[in-house]
Amino acid sequence: MSPTDKAVDVTAVDVAVSLRDVSMAFGGKTVLESVSLDIAPGSVVALLGANGAGKSTLIKILxxxxxxxxxxxxxxxxxAALQSPLAARQLGIQTVHQRIGEGIVPGLTVAENLVFEELAQKRGNPFLNGRRVLARAREIQAGLxxxxxxxxxxxxxxxxGISDRQLLILARALATRPRLLILDEPTSALSATEAQRLFTLxxxxxxxxxxxxxxxxxxxxxxxxxDRLVVLRDGGLTDDQVKPFDWDSALRAMLAQAHEATSARPQRSGEHGDVVLGLHGVHLFEGRAPLDLDLRAGEVTGVVGLLGAGKTELARGLFGAEPFPTGKVELDGKPYAPRRPSDAIRAGVHLVPEDRHADALVPGWSVAQNISLPFLKSLSRAGLVNTAKEDALGRGTIDALGVVARDEHSTVEELSGGNQQKVVVGRWLAETPRVLILDEPFRGVDIGARRDIGRRARALAAEGAAVLVLSADVDEVLEIAxxxxxxAAGEVHLDAYGEDAERDRVIQTISASV
Structure with a gap:
């Protein structure tokens, strides 16, 4: 049944905010396509979607x-002409963004942050009496x-702390009594008690x-x-339900809508390569069961799970960015306990991080410079970088991964999102790793870039490396692994090869582990 067939009938009630055929593209890549949605007053509409589905773009439009x-x-x-965040707020649309740091103003007090919108909009002297600011802040925080x-x-x-900052931003948003309140991953930094307080609110x-x-x-x-959930996938609405929800259907619409034909998924025989990296008794989250996991030579292991499953914690622990608090790890049969990323790099463990902008790319630097960054020591002599070798490394990556760029001297800002991702992947293939970890490697990239990255990962595995791909998208994992x-919550709920890991079983396992 199509989303249109299942769409919720809101014609008989008032509508707070509507989208009509909303579309958006960046650099020629469509991010949202003809999205229509009505949100009624006095309703809670949940928006689901895997990473890269278009949720953030939709939120930013509203x-x-x-x-x-x-x-x-x-x-x-x-x-409505929502030409700025202020215009949206004046029309009654308040957003509590996932990135908490964007919502606070350092240098001001907690009270001044609580009344910040009123301070910013006050005409004349913006400096209210400190006593009045404090009194108004008391009123606002009392609402929560x-x-x-x-x-x-x-x-x-x-x-x-982070959780109190999130509650501050929420209290400030509610002080205006909005027409529409958008909550983007609102419990990501909250404890169970604080989250329950939010649910009540x-x-x-x-x-x-x-x-x-x-x-x-x-x-x-x-x-x-x-009361209702809608699912966004690849920029379009794929499901629309009212309670009680059919979670298998929702997850299928979110994670497993059939793609056009892609490269054939490998079919493994009963033989498996030697263990390259072994985890034993590792706790990803306090209070959860320990994790045991072996990564083998010649194999691509795909780890799939929703937000909070522990994928990024696993990746960062193996890379030494956030060392595991318990358990042991072995690399080629020897103890492996990186305390920092440089330890992992020396051992041949490379990570393509989840957020390429925050954790991988250096703005203003060229393709070649971004690729060579972790390996400058091997490219340098007497403290000077051999630019000819650096440029050759850049050209090699452009050729191997099909990066669309003017040349290796192009800055990363000149590249599309998919080609930026290829640069990040190419960086960690510049020196052949023993273990390659790819955390959400296909986020925000088109199917062509996804195929190029997937082919390179499989080629690396064929050379004897162990490859670990972590993703919230079932199709992405099934295509490559x-x-x-x-x-789920740091624990393994399924570990299977070939036909034992078919799509329906994977989705049902995710659904059952919620």
């Missing part, structure tokens, strides 16, 4: 960040029953007639809170 889009946004039935003392309200906001907002767009990978939260591991 928040007034992205303005150059097709289609139309309507507020209370009237066309935060129980913050005056002493805490007078502190610099940077002294707050969301239910109260619904009862008060506020529309809520709730974006989360945590299906248990959605099942408890949402010999073996599929389903991870």
């Amino acid at each position: 928040s007034g960040v992205h303005t150059d889009h097709g289609g139309e946004v309507r507020v209370a039935g009237e066309p 029953e935060l129980g913050w003392s005056d002493a805490l309200l007078r502190r610099d906001v940077t002294e707050l 969301v239910e109260k907002m619904r009862d008060d007639g506020i529309a809520v767009l709730y974006v989360s990978h945590r299906l248990g939260e959605i099942d408890a809170l949402a 010999d073996r599929v591991v389903v991870l």
Whole structure:
């Protein structure tokens, strides 16, 4: 059944915010395509989607960040020009973004941050009396029953922990009594107690007639809170349900919609290569069962799981960025305990990180410079980089991975997202690794780039390396991996090869582990 056939009928009720055929593209790549959605007052609509589905773009359109889009946004039935975040807020659309740091103002007190929007919009003298700021801050934080003392309200906001910063941003958003509140992964930094407080508040907002767009990978939260769920995949809506939810259908729409024919998935025989990397008794999360996992030569192991499954914790632990607190790891039969990424690199363990912009690419640097960065010592003599060798490394990566660039001197900003990702992957193939870890390697890349990266990973495995691919997308994993591991809350729920790891079984395992 298509999303249109299943679409929720909201014509009989008022609509808080609507999207009509909203589309958006970046650099010629379509990110959203003809998305239409009505959000009714007093409803909690959950938005699901794997990484790269277009959720962030949709949120930024509603928040007034992205303005150059097709289609139309309507507020209370009237066309709305959301030309800036301020314009969106003035129309009653408040967004609590996933990146908490974007919502606080360092150098101001907790109280001043709570009343910041009122300070920013005040005409004339923006400096309100400190006593009035404190009194208003007390009112705002009382809305969430935060129980913050005056002493805490007078502190610099940077002294707050991450969870308290998230609660501050939420309290500030609610102080305006919005028409639509967008919550983007709102519990990612909250404890169980704080999350329960948030759930109670969301239910109260619904009862008060506020529309809520709730974006989360945590299906248990959605099942408890949402009246309706919509699924976004590859920029289009693929499912639309009201309670009770059919989770198998939702997960299939989110993770396993059939792609056009891609490279054939490898079929393994009963023989397996030698263990290259072995994990024994490793805890990814406190209070969860220990993890045992062997990565073998000549194999691509795909680990699939939703947000919070432990994929990134596994990758960063193996790379020495966040060492495992317990358990032991062996590399080629010898103890392996990297305390920092440089230890991992020397041992031949390379990581393509989840966030290429924050953790991999250096803005303003050329393709060749970005690729050579971890290996400057081998390219240098007497402290000077051999630019001829560096350029040759860049050209080799461009040729091997089909990077579309003017030449190796092109800055990474000149490249499309998919070609930037190829540069990051190419960096870690510049010196042949013993273990290659790819954390969400296909995020934001088109199918052509995905195939090129996948072929290179498989070629590396054929040369005897162990390759670990971590992704929230079932199809991505099934396309490339010999073996599929389903991870949930740091624990293995499925570990299978070939026909034992067929799509339906993987999806059902993910659904059952929620």
